[in-house]
Amino acid sequence: GAVVSQHPSRVICKSGTSVKIECRSLDFQATTMFWYRQFPKQSLMLMATSNEGSKATYEQGVEKDKFLINHASLTLSTLTVTSAHPEDSSFYICSANRGGGYTFGSGTRLTVV
Amino acid sequence: DAKTTQPPSMDCAEGRAANLPCNHSTISGNEYVYWYRQIHSQGPQYIIHGLKNNETNEMASLIITEDRKSSTLILPHATLRDTAVYYCIALGIQGAQKLVFGQGTRLTINP
Numbered sequence: 001g002a003v004v005s006q007h008p009s010r011v012i013c014k015s016g017t018s019v020k021i022e023c024r025s026l027d028f029q030a031t032t033m034f035w036y037r038q039f040p041k042q043s044l045m046l047m048a049t050s051n052e053g054s055k056a057t058y059e060q061g062v063e064k065d066k067f068l069i070n071h072a073s074l075t076l077s078t079l080t081v082t083s084a085h086p087e088d089s090s091f092y093i094c095s096a097n098r099g100g101g102y103t104f105g106s107g108t109r110l111t112v113v
Numbered sequence: 114d115a116k117t118t119q120p121p122s123m124d125c126a127e128g129r130a131a132n133l134p135c136n137h138s139t140i141s142g143n144e145y146v147y148w149y150r151q152i153h154s155q156g157p158q159y160i161i162h163g164l165k166n167n168e169t170n171e172m173a174s175l176i177i178t179e180d181r182k183s184s185t186l187i188l189p190h191a192t193l194r195d196t197a198v199y200y201c202i203a204l205g206i207q208g209a210q211k212l213v214f215g216q217g218t219r220l221t222i223n224p
Contacts, residue, residue: 006156034211043200044157044214093156095212102149102212104156 002028002098006105013084013112021079021108023094029074030096035067038091038107050077084112115140115203122219131188133218135201138182144205146177147212148186150197157200157214160186191222 003026013019023033031052036044048069049057056069066088068080077096081088089112094105118136125131137146148160161168161175163184168175174187188195200217204210 004156036214043198043216044151046211046213049211091154095156101159102147103159106156107154109154 002096002101002103004030004094004096004103004105006094006108008108009106010109011111013110015085015112016083018080018082019084019110021081021092021094021110023077023079023096023105025075025096025098025103028096028098030077030098031074032097033071033077034095034097034102035069035077035079036093036095038093044093047079052077081110084110086112088112115144117201117203117215119199119201119215119218121216122221124221124223125188125191127193127222127224128190131191131195131220131222133186133188133199133201133220134183135186136183137201137203140181140203141205143207144203146175146181146184147202147204148173148175149200149202149214150195151200151217152194152197160199191220193222193224196220196222 005024007022033050035047038044047062050069050071052071058064071077093107095102115137145162145164147162149157151157161173163175177184198217198219200214
């Protein structure tokens with residue numbers, strides 16, 4: 001079946017630094033991937049749609065200069081949280097579309113200290 | 114995509130059938146009903162989806178009313194590992210559309 005690998009699973013960084021999260025489709029090509037953020041006891045919030053070879057589409061209220069998305073190949077999308085602050089601490093999850101179905105990564109827990 | 118409404122929480126005894134309802138009264142003819150679940154601190158897991166016919170797989174059954182305005186996800190023999198938040202989503206099947214999550218139902222399976 002379709003597998004999406006997300007790395008790292010957990011990261012702690014200092015305020016002001018940048019963190020990169022990778023999302024890979026392991027056994028299929030994904031022209032479109034999605035990035036979500038989830039705060040404790042809340043639902044997943046869609047941040048952006050990542051399109052291979054073109055710019056990402058961000059949801060309203062999501063700062064594109066803070067959350068940089070790169071989808072340079074058909075199997076890899078990256079999310080970089082730039083100049084991270086404690087309020088960026090959250091659970092970040094990626095998803096890839098395959099023929100109408102959606103497969104999710106296992107998530108990355110980011111803690112900014 | 115059509116809005117869906119689910120109860121915020123439900124409890125079920127281990128070994129019994131868990132029936133999770135979902136209302137999607139504004140669903141359009143080309144929108145499928147998808148069910149995902151999220152176990153604590155993991156990514157969502159696909160369960161099942163359907164258009165208008167009832168569907169069954171190794172995980173669950175999906176019952177969709179004839180008018181398609183509501184559906185029920187059935188876990189036939191719930192186990193403690195089925196404790197999770199269950200999300201019902203109405204989604205058109207054309208292209209890679211955005212999967213937008215509501216609040217879901219927090220299902221707790223009790224021993």
